[in-house]
Amino acid sequence: MEHEFQNQCPYCGEMIWMEFYPEEGRIQETIIDCEVCCNPILYRVRFDRDGAADVRADKAQE
Numbered sequence: 001m002e003h004e005f006q007n008q009c010p011y012c013g014e015m016i017w018m019e020f021y022p023e024e025g026r027i028q029e030t031i032i033d034c035e036v037c038c039n040p041i042l043y044r045v046r047f048d049r050d051g052a053a054d055v056r057a058d059k060a061q062e
């Protein structure tokens with residue numbers, strides 16, 4: 001199963017890779033700093049029953 005997901009930084013558009021494991025929960029979120037612009041990104045993933053993931057990246061603060 002795929003564990004790495006990418007999404008665009010909501011500030012600068014850089015593609016950010018994150019790892020999530022479905023064994024750690026159906027819904028997970030974490031805040032990481034963009035490597036390029038250093039702004040905090042709220043990264044959320046939701047796993048379906050079959051393991052498919054819906055990943056979102058939003059600004060952690062305005």
Ligand SMILES: [Zn+2]
Pocket residue numbers: 009010011012013014034035036037038039
């Ligand atoms: Zn960025």
